Amino acid sequence: xxxxxxxDPIRLPxxxxxxxxxxxxxxxxxxxxxxxxxxxxxxxxxxAPEFSRKVGARGWLGMTxxxxxxxxxxxxLERYVVTEEMRVANAPTRRFFVADRQSGPVxxxxxxxxxxxxxxxxxxxxxxxxxxxxxxxxxxxxxxAAKTRATKTDxxxxxxxxxxxxxxxxxxxxxxxxxRTSPPTKENxxxxxxxxxxxxxxxxxQVNPIGQITGQFEFNEVVFTDHFLPDDxxxxxxxxxxxxxxxxxxxxxxxxxxxxxxxxxxxxxxRAVGKNPDTRSAEGIGRLVAQVHTMRRMSVSVxxxxxxxxxxxxxxxIVKDIGTVWEQQLPHRVRDLxxxxxxxxxxxxxxEHQLSFAIKTAPKLTIQGGTTEVLRGIIxxxxxxx
Amino acid sequence: xxxxxxxxAETAEKIFADLADAQTINRDGKGAWKAxxxxxxxxxxxxxxxxxxxxxxSGASLAEGFSVLSVAGRFAVAxxxxxxxxxxxxxxxxxxxxxxxxxxxxxxxPRDRISVNADGTLSGKARGxxxxxSARHIAVLASDAKGSQHIALxxxxxxxxxxxxxxxxxxxxxxxxxxxxxxxxxxxPFGFGQTQLMLMGGVARSLQIAGALESxxxxxxxxxxxxxxxEKKISKFQAVQHNLARLAGESAAALAxxxxxxxxxxxxxxxxxxxFLEAAAAKIRCAEAAEKGSGIAxxxxxxxxxxxxxxxxxxxxxxxxWRDDFGSESHWAVELGRLVAARGADELWPLVASR
Numbered sequence: 001x002x003x004x005x006x007x008d009p010i011r012l013p014x015x016x017x018x019x020x021x022x023x024x025x026x027x028x029x030x031x032x033x034x035x036x037x038x039x040x041x042x043x044x045x046x047x048a049p050e051f052s053r054k055v056g057a058r059g060w061l062g063m064t065x066x067x068x069x070x071x072x073x074x075x076x077l078e079r080y081v082v083t084e085e086m087r088v089a090n091a092p093t094r095r096f097f098v099a100d101r102q103s104g105p106v107x108x109x110x111x112x113x114x115x116x117x118x119x120x121x122x123x124x125x126x127x128x129x130x131x132x133x134x135x136x137x138x139x140x141x142x143x144x145a146a147k148t149r150a151t152k153t154d155x156x157x158x159x160x161x162x163x164x165x166x167x168x169x170x171x172x173x174x175x176x177x178x179x180r181t182s183p184p185t186k187e188n189x190x191x192x193x194x195x196x197x198x199x200x201x202x203x204x205x206q207v208n209p210i211g212q213i214t215g216q217f218e219f220n221e222v223v224f225t226d227h228f229l230p231d232d233x234x235x236x237x238x239x240x241x242x243x244x245x246x247x248x249x250x251x252x253x254x255x256x257x258x259x260x261x262x263x264x265x266x267x268x269x270x271r272a273v274g275k276n277p278d279t280r281s282a283e284g285i286g287r288l289v290a291q292v293h294t295m296r297r298m299s300v301s302v303x304x305x306x307x308x309x310x311x312x313x314x315x316x317x318i319v320k321d322i323g324t325v326w327e328q329q330l331p332h333r334v335r336d337l338x339x340x341x342x343x344x345x346x347x348x349x350x351x352e353h354q355l356s357f358a359i360k361t362a363p364k365l366t367i368q369g370g371t372t373e374v375l376r377g378i379i380x381x382x383x384x385x386x
Numbered sequence: 387x388x389x390x391x392x393x394x395a396e397t398a399e400k401i402f403a404d405l406a407d408a409q410t411i412n413r414d415g416k417g418a419w420k421a422x423x424x425x426x427x428x429x430x431x432x433x434x435x436x437x438x439x440x441x442x443x444s445g446a447s448l449a450e451g452f453s454v455l456s457v458a459g460r461f462a463v464a465x466x467x468x469x470x471x472x473x474x475x476x477x478x479x480x481x482x483x484x485x486x487x488x489x490x491x492x493x494x495x496p497r498d499r500i501s502v503n504a505d506g507t508l509s510g511k512a513r514g515x516x517x518x519x520s521a522r523h524i525a526v527l528a529s530d531a532k533g534s535q536h537i538a539l540x541x542x543x544x545x546x547x548x549x550x551x552x553x554x555x556x557x558x559x560x561x562x563x564x565x566x567x568x569x570x571x572x573x574x575p576f577g578f579g580q581t582q583l584m585l586m587g588g589v590a591r592s593l594q595i596a597g598a599l600e601s602x603x604x605x606x607x608x609x610x611x612x613x614x615x616x617e618k619k620i621s622k623f624q625a626v627q628h629n630l631a632r633l634a635g636e637s638a639a640a641l642a643x644x645x646x647x648x649x650x651x652x653x654x655x656x657x658x659x660x661x662f663l664e665a666a667a668a669k670i671r672c673a674e675a676a677e678k679g680s681g682i683a684x685x686x687x688x689x690x691x692x693x694x695x696x697x698x699x700x701x702x703x704x705x706x707x708w709r710d711d712f713g714s715e716s717h718w719a720v721e722l723g724r725l726v727a728a729r730g731a732d733e734l735w736p737l738v739a740s741r
Contacts, residue, residue: 005600005634007642009649011741020739088735271731279720282727286719289726290670293663293738294643301642315638322635376631383607383630385621 010304048092056126070121076307084256103130110236133177150179169220190242254302254316259295259323314382331358395453402461408697433470452648459597466517473525480537480572487522500528507565518559535574554704585665587712592644592668598705599637602683640675666718673715676705
């Protein structure tokens, strides 16, 4: 039988439920204080440095990391609870989200001690924002076609080239990027790329905002011109970034953000249909709830695998594939059902406003962080097809 | 539910591998495989997994029994194993001992009702009862004039049974009770009713569908690595790879939903909204996966998979048929939607995030 596909039913331990209560109470306080509006996913100001510091002060950043770096040595399942509660509340997590999920774990694994001691505690305090420098104008899904060069010079490297679609680069303090240090070899076209830590807001780095169809400016073009990076900013093996990518992907692809991005329209639909929906609305809502429940159980299961020290790359790819396809369809299915909502529903305007934003957001969901096509290629490899 | 830790599931797996090989069954037009298989299952105590030793069963846990059903789904087993297990479980709710031999349960649809008459006999009609024609006894859930629930053991011979066939060619019969005298009848425990029976049956079917999808994935992957077209294995075509990746996703989703619901049932201390969500969602999601997954499995196989000689239909048609038993996905979606709406918008997430 196909050994790869196991999604054991993980039950969240008791400490998670206590934590969940704390997170909900904190978010309710912040909403009451006007920090953010849970009904408005399209906030103009997505950067919330003060909120970020408060989350850090609560001990909810770097939750799984060692205490010596400011972490809290808690479980992936506890981190999962914090992440999903923030996501469902539409909390402004942009400033810390990438650092906490992805960049911190990369630094933990590959950065020299002095850098770890410098940066990781600041991530845990919610003080620093990270961006990920992967895509380039002619290298998106085909990561190993990256051309931005890191040329060896005295004591470090000079960086020249352009990264693109870089989320949050305009507010980021750091970027973890891959640059070309050698040409690919005949035997291995993935050879020759190296992972680097880049300090942003420095000479030789220009960030140009790119407008998105939602009206937001969250991604950017980042141009490097003779930007100097010292030797100790190399993360891991020179020319060997391809060996380091896999475990990162399991973190990046299986979290609650991979199926809850448009979830708010479902909540609002339930509010709009009221306590006694007609058969059509009830059936539509039931099917959508069955999906979100299943996605969550799969996603929690992957968090359990991460906690057990596994690298569930195929399982994580499956979660992101079906999770993002679903969250992309969700606003359209809600729109189908909303067509028959009573004119008198008190939240009609909120629902229409949210639907309009979610429908505009939808196309990106199956592109960012690994396209559906790339994911299906990974799954196919896991099935032994390539 | 880890099957490698589970001796009961391992036993089932071994029996099916020896006596329920899909190719052999598919070639056997006369059903000669059935009796030895049932004999072996009975000797291993599997049909009465969920019946305590004091009631004549083997006293396995709910979790162990559920894992047997996953295995049964992978082999698309066409004997009343799940049905006898469910019947034994239902009878055990009222501490009624299970007899030997094949059993089934009635009703098997949320729309049908059986009544207890004033003289203690049973009347009513249950449609789509799986394997009623093969059963020696039927475990019946019925309500009296006051609405109290009763559980009864009825000899199949006391009922009128009209044979029907489901999509997979298995018996799906109409059982009519006309003042039928039960062998035993006892009150159901407080709070037990038709919804619980339907959801338990639905979880069983969800596990079977998920198991069938696992097998469809396995045989589809194998076939794509053998079949050559345009001078290469079809597994090398990206379009085929992506279809199989989607089938893997549907199989994984069904497996996750079904095993989660089974785990919820196995560890439940009360019947509440959280358990309802688990079981209803599993049936809805597994039914949807059956449609999408079996469609892809057939597409990958091309014409050969559409032949009666090929084993694919044993899995695909059963997975599709099982959608109908114990409440279809449409039924449970309406019920789940109503429950969610009644709780209110702000109680949706707490329900979803309850475990």
